[in-house]
Amino acid sequence: MISQTQLTELLHFKPKKGYVLSVYFNANLGEFSPDVQKIEAKKLIQQGFDVLDSRDIDRDEKNEIRAHLEKIQDYLQSVLLTAHSFRGLAIFAGPGFWQVYELPRPLRNAIYLDRTPYIRPLMAVLNHYHRLLVAVVDRREAILYDYYMGELNEIKHIRDDVPGRVRIAGWAGYGEDKIQRHIIDHEQRHFKNVADVLFQFFKAERFEYLVLGTHDAEKNAFEQHLHPWLRERIIGWFAAEPDIKLTPIRRILDEVAAIEKAHRRKQDEEIIREVLEEAHGKRLGVTGLKATLDMLQSGAVQTLVVEEGWKHAGAQCPGCGYLYDEGETCAYCNTPLEPLQDVVDEAVTYAIDAGVFVHHVSPDTVTEAFPHIGALLRFRPAEKDTAAA
């Protein structure tokens, strides 16, 4: 489970002295067997030692980094021995600092040695997932959950003292309407309390969306108490009770996963529509591999939109590094191009390194009109500024 606290620590980690190792590793068993992974891990750590040898760093610091490399090596060897469901690993090690992220998406193997953690590849993966606050509420209780990357964790159980309808009906000396008012009063206070707690959690833990589980009868009464800002962040409702005997965790997880999936689908469709509209009007959008590569490399891209898992062969200039969908020689420096198995992967890496937001869209949202890749632009460069090849 990746917590906001852990991420905040990483983002702010800047040691006064010493260096930070950032290691990214493709641990996808669907692509590489455990044996291959262990060999790749060894190669990667060796690469780290080579980088270290080539750098002008004082001896004590080098020794500390060496120790960190060995620790990462041991960690990788032990974790890759066992069956694992994560597909990517990100490890950060520095003076008094050690963090591991198990990620649901594969990453390209890489090792960085710098004064601060290298976080772009990690952020690109995390950007893909929404952090949801899930609240299952009835007239007396509420259970709050944190949902992130397919995991659901209880974070708070609220119980308010609300009189039961049966118990109250037995009270002597109370008129029917007075009893009703009494109950409603307590219920309102409970809903308000839950709404306040939700708002606090939402702000403190930086949730992006809210999902609510209630009975239909209580839905409106509860919603009225939510802060308008929070109400706008609701992406779904499902029928549930804050009692895991009546509504098992597994069912909550399924409901929330389905709501998140539907929401993501909507977002994918919206961004594709926006790219197509902007591209059609020759405004701030572009589609297709060649045009997208050119825009990306001229610094014009704000958001790269690419179909998840889509691959395409291409070429790269060994002289200036320019990426091409096809071609023989570089349009900028005339160097003969080298073939690339997958230029899309290179483009995504390029985008991440350039600080461009990458939005992966699910293949089932991709229509014929959208040729697998496109981008939203920050500006549209003059035609002559992009490659003519």
Ligand SMILES: [Zn+2]
């Ligand atoms: Zn070139």
